[in-house]
Amino acid sequence: MEAVIPDEQLKERDRRKGKEKFDIRYFKYEKNDYYYICPNGKVLSCRGTVKLNWNEGTKYQCKPSDCKGCPYIDKCLHTKKKGNKY
Secondary structure (H helix, E strand, O other): OOOOOOOHHHHHHHHHOOOOOOOHHHOEEEOOOOEEEOOOOOEEEEEEEEEEOOEEEEEEEOOHHHHOOOOOHHHOOOOOOOOOOO
């Protein structure tokens, strides 16, 4: 069984700030090859298993260079702030 566990606290913090983020519905899963495609068409590869509190799930991530200049970066689940790669 495979699960994707979003950080619900992150979503709630963003909602309070008036920011709506993409959720799993915006990402297409390619089950034969085990990767997701983001709304901008970039591939998010499996990066292993991660634990968050008492939950465990699979982490999917794209290359940082894929996000540079993306028109959807503010709606992505994880956005780096100034001084970082994005």
